[in-house]
Amino acid sequence: MFLDTANLFEIESALKSGVFRGVTTNPTILHREKVNRDERIREILALSLPLLYVQVIGDTAQERLEDAEHLLSIGDPSIAIKIPLDQVGLQTVHEFKKKHPTVHVLGTAIYSATQGILGVLAGCDTLAPYVNRMLVMGVDPYGEIEAMRQFIDERDASTQIIAASFKQPDQVVKALSAGAHTCTLPYDIFVKMVDLPQAQEAIRIFNTHGKEVF
DSSP, rough: EEEEEEHHHHHHHHHHHHHEEEEEEOOOHHHHOOOOOHHHHHHTTTTOOOOEEEEEEOSSSHHHHHHHHHHTOOOOOOEEEEOOOOOHHHHHHHHHHHTTTSSOOEEEESHHHHHHHHHHHHHHSSEEEBBHHHHHHOOHHHHHHHHHHHHHEEEEEOOOOBBBOOOOOHHHHHHHHHHHHHEOOHHHHHHHHOHHHHHHHHHHHHHHHHHHHH
């Protein structure tokens, strides 16, 4: 699993669970923190994450490639690159992977299996289909994930699917059941998945009884 945030408290809290491989961010998430992007990236990297995905910005492939190079210049091997998958994004992925074949690239802003399939062909290591956003559009995100996964498996491709954009915990389970290799979760969804009120009440009762028998 990955955590979809740039909030240091959320990252530090969630990492203690042992279930997260790293963190995914995007310009909106970073903007929400009201801090300088590079400063926050360095603060997150100081937490010793295996992977930190940072999204490039720019209207042209050249601008996105220049931003990717800037991110790599921070000099931490944990940095991975997120690239939105439009036509410019496909070109960016292709050019970037030719120069940096070992740097992880996540194709993001995916609303259809067609985008994901093209991302595989362009060289993405991972894909981020937007589950809840597709639901809002009236698109079946689980069918799109299933089609992407089928394309990947039939061709023995190494690309993996990191499902994103969740508003409810059941969406995470459905995305994984549809074929997503893993997911990236907002902190509040992570909390809803594990700290169920019923479980919290059961734990409270267990602890009360445990203290009595001691």
